[in-house]
Amino acid sequence: MKAREWERRSRRRLAQRSKKMQRHYDEQRIPAVRAAVGDGRRPCAIVSPICTRYVEGLHEVLTRGRGGGLRAVDTEANRVPCCHACNQYVSLHPAWAHELGWLKHAWEDT
Numbered sequence: 001m002k003a004r005e006w007e008r009r010s011r012r013r014l015a016q017r018s019k020k021m022q023r024h025y026d027e028q029r030i031p032a033v034r035a036a037v038g039d040g041r042r043p044c045a046i047v048s049p050i051c052t053r054y055v056e057g058l059h060e061v062l063t064r065g066r067g068g069g070l071r072a073v074d075t076e077a078n079r080v081p082c083c084h085a086c087n088q089y090v091s092l093h094p095a096w097a098h099e100l101g102w103l104k105h106a107w108e109d110t
């Protein structure tokens with residue numbers, strides 16, 4: 001049965017993440033975030049104008065969308081421990097983030 005037909009028949013959506021991506025989350029991403037958050041009292045590294053102070057997750061300097069690929073985003077140097085607000089701020093203000101080094105293009109050195 002083709003995927004689309006399965007979706008239609010079962011009235012369910014296929015999983016958003018591929019198996020490869022799910023494995024990446026289970027083995028790399030989730031443990032890395034957990035380690036970064038720690039006791040929830042670690043200071044945010046970005047400190048944008050809307051910062052909520054404490055690390056809640058990881059921002060990726062070189063994102064998959066910018067050509068990082070799974071392997072590139074898995075490196076320690078690529079991960080910035082920060083709060084959710086800052087992570088969002090970086091996404092909404094790419095020029096600001098790029099200037100401060102929180103965002104990089106694939107062709108730049110990390």
Ligand SMILES: [Zn+2]
Nearest residue numbers: 044051083086
């Ligand atoms: Zn912050």
